[in-house]
Amino acid sequence: MAGLAIASLFYVTVDAMDIGMWTECSGLSAKYEIEEYEEGGQNLFVHKLPGRLKYDNIKLKRPVDADSAKVARWFGSLRRSASRSTGSITAYDENVEIIAQWQLVDVIPVSWSGPSFSVDGAKVGTEELELAHHGFM
Numbered sequence: 001m002a003g004l005a006i007a008s009l010f011y012v013t014v015d016a017m018d019i020g021m022w023t024e025c026s027g028l029s030a031k032y033e034i035e036e037y038e039e040g041g042q043n044l045f046v047h048k049l050p051g052r053l054k055y056d057n058i059k060l061k062r063p064v065d066a067d068s069a070k071v072a073r074w075f076g077s078l079r080r081s082a083s084r085s086t087g088s089i090t091a092y093d094e095n096v097e098i099i100a101q102w103q104l105v106d107v108i109p110v111s112w113s114g115p116s117f118s119v120d121g122a123k124v125g126t127e128e129l130e131l132a133h134h135g136f137m
Contacts, residue, residue, distance in 0.1 A: 024060065112129050
């Protein structure tokens with residue numbers, strides 16, 4: 001089953017800046033808003049017309065690692081100037097072979113959250129990064 005996205009890692013860049021490897025990636029989706037038009041005299045169906053194309057935000061998640069501080073600094077630096085960027089997400093399989101790649105248009109970070117720590121259990125600290133965009137190729 002070569003080429004299937006099983007146990008993938010996701011390598012992310014924004015404006016060619018290395019954001020590192022991530023273990024979870026969700027939100028690579030797009031959908032058209034559908035507008036309904038009821039035509040007078042046409043009682044068999046309602047016309048459904050494509051409207052705006054909407055993209056969900058990309059949500060990335062991973063255990064805290066050596067790149068975590070770099071991502072937090074990058075996110076914090078954007079408060080001075082948050083301009084839209086280009087980005088890419090590359091999916092790798094368990095043999096670190098490229099499965100697929102998406103080029104993101106007009107990327108802007110939405111949120112970043114670092115790990116929560118507790119002495120109650122031995123849980124792995126995770127971080128999450130959310131990116132908005134205007135589409136992918």
